[in-house]
Amino acid sequence: MLKVNDLHTFYGKIEALKGITIEVHEGEIVTLIGANGAGKSTTLKTISGQIAPRTGSIEFLGEQIAGMPAHLVTAKRVIQVPEGRRIFPQMSVRENLEMGAFLRNDKDEIAADLEKVLELFPRLRERVAQKGGTLSGGEQQMLAIARGMMARPNLLMLDEPSMGLAPVIVEVIFDTIKKLNKAGTTILLVEQNAAMALQVADRGYVLETGSVALTGTGKELLGNERVRKTYLGEI
């Protein structure tokens, strides 16, 4: 479904991605794990069109999308749920969700999807008229994911959805990721919480300073000694 080949992305003169090659197949959960500055978020931002790559290709459903501006990538239903939630603080929860469906015109289907995501996150239903900025961090993360789902994504890319959240909420978020995947959404998940991410993922890539250091199935990586030492905190 998604084929990223030898991607190089720069911030000014600093080379953040030094030839990333990853692949996501339809129906999978694929995770990118790694330390701060390894290039996880940069990879997602390059795919979603927020940053243009210097060289390399990004093929989605057979089409080149590398270097496309963000709104055109979104039109391909490659949807990024950005790091730090980034919900619209002055808009109500409902308006935020409607923004997720900005490019869609099918009113009835949008209403049905709104109902679906509120079903998925009952906490959001209670706060549907509240301004986004008044929600707690966990609720904002739920809103950000729900907003992403409102676009009916072909590929949903989640950037650090567990960041800064209480363990109970992290469980809820990961349960939701599994649920969404079971219902047919392909997911590319960037996480610092490697243990959680590898447990839900079909496959994973370990990024180190801008390149892929290791790859394998979630189970393989969980069992890998280097991964256990560096990312799972075992001694």
Next chain:
Amino acid sequence: MSAELGIIAQQFVNGITLGGMYALLALGYTLVYGILLMINFAHAEMFMFGAYVGLFTLQGLSRIAFFTSSGPALLLLYVLTFLIAMIATGILGVVIERFAYRPLRHAPRLAPLISAIGVSLFLQNAALLWISSRSLPFPVLFEVRTFRIGGASISSMQILIIVTTIVLMLVLDSFVSRTRLGKSMRATSQDRDTAGLMGIDINRVIALTFFIGPALGAAAGIFSGMYYGNIKYNMGFIPGIKAFTAAVVGGIGNLRGAMLGGFLIGLLESLAAAYISTGYKDVIAFVVLIIVLIFKPGGLLGESVAEKV
């Protein structure tokens, strides 16, 4: 009604008229700031440019006998004048953004500011060179009647200005809160990158903003010409500064704040002219600004919802 109350009522009428012009102009500052976090110093020149286009359109069209033949035709003449001036000024705004600001979008924040000052000087001097260094009379083609309400008098000109201003504001307000394009503007002003992820074409939204703001500024410029009877190449400077102050007083980035700030400054200025001294009326806007910022640094209707990180 006592004479004292009559004066207050009269200054109220004058203040609302003046405030309407400030508010229209202030909307342009606040719209651009809301989206780009940039102060468009060239905005005052949209006021001037709009007034000139309005004047020339009015002069040109009034040569056609039809337009002065009857009341409704005259109304049509004015509607056309406003439309043409607003559209032309809107296009100028879009062109300025495209060539003077967009190339600097990722530059340090001071760069587009300086670029804006450059555009402002360029436009003022262009008008000075190509049109006139003196003020040009702005004709009024309809009979201005004066009505007395209580102790105050209000002219048909003032009614026209106040009503049109309020209509334009209501249109803008419902455009921003109801329509799809309006929503994309709000989303972009709250979080530009994320708006892009929603599928919003950011460059289109920015261009739209640079159309609407100058178009409203042009309307204010024509009003100013009609109200004071003449226009000049540097006519934008003082109203521009006051409108910018109004935008800050109301809470920059907030549309309703700009409207409120505009009317507030217009009113206080009129009252100050009557009760303190006409010489001090220009100072009032800035005294208000300072007082408001001491107590409410974000402006009267500034952001109240804290963003969580």
